[in-house]
Amino acid sequence: MILGIETSCDETAAAVITQEGAIRSSVVSSQADLHARYGGVVPEVASRRHLELVVPVVRAALAEGEATLDDVELVAVTAGPGLIGALLVGVAAAKALAWSRRLPLAAVDHLQGHVASLYLEPDPLEPPFVCLLASGGHTLLLDVRDRSARPRVLGSTLDDAAGEAFDKGARLLGLGYPGGAAVDRLAREGDPDAYAFPVARVPGLDFSFSGLKTSLLYAVRELDADEVEPRRADLAASYQRAIVRALVERTREAAASVRAERIAVVGGVAANSELRAALPDAALAPLPLCTDNAAMIASAARFTGAISYPRYLALDAYASSA
Helix, strand or coil: CEEEEECCCCEEEEEEECCCCCEEEEEEEECHHHHHCCCCCCHHHHHHHHHHHHHHHHHHHHHHCCCCHHHCCEEEEEEECCCHHHHHHHHHHHHHHHHHHCCCEEEEEHHHHHHHHHHCCCCCCCCCEEEEEECCCCEEEEEECCCCCCCEEEEEECCCCHHHHHHHHHHHCCCCCCCHHHHHHHHCCCCCCCCCCCCCCCCCCCECCHHHHHHHHHHHHCCCHHHHHHHHHHHHHHHHHHHHHHHHHHHHHHHHHCCCCCEEEECHHHHCHHHHHHCCCCEECCHHHCCCCCHHHHHHHCCCCCECCCHHHHCCCCCCCC
């Protein structure tokens, strides 16, 4: 069995999977309600909450997976990128658990964890494929050739990540935090052609969402106070359509550039209903595995070189990718 731990942002998660990739348990405790009052994640608040939750969440994952620490053969943990204080909580917990049992430990890259969510049963995806990774902190196009090799980055965002653009748009529309799901729900009631929001065309296969966010800001400001509420659904639908168009167009361009026959989508934004509908031929991460979770971290550990006892005691977390 592999025990995975994930604390990179505002979800405290633990999971138990088999070496073959069957999920025995996946427990996620979200802090969204805790951070909603601030309109976004407060790193220090997140870190302190992880300290409170990490042990109960690990115990819950073991119980749900009908396993004990005696059944665990490998401990996996997100080492980065993410909020450094939050990451350190998970890394410290994983090192303590592994050391107490003389077990090996796998330090997993959070982004590779998202890709590895596609490798879990019951329908694991085989490379090669082009993967769109879209989340609150990252938007990347990856050329995935092998499960064990680090994928080649084909494109990334020059400013806001797609999930960040959703959150900022939701704030402008008065929808609160987290914003992605709220925009998605409201957009179903609106006309996506009501506003012609821009889709940035930047060189190469990169993304840019800052201009789109500014366009939404100006569109809201131009409305009288009593006009905003009746137009919110149209604004949300048009704004979402622009984000999805940018993601889909660039992803298809990336696939064509490397002659990839398959496209995959992972990350929190992969849960967006319009994006999923716009890429019907893509391999999509299952909805429970789109947002941060520990099953994907345990999955990635199967293809990451494990660190033997006790060398991982010197392991440190990292806030951003090299």
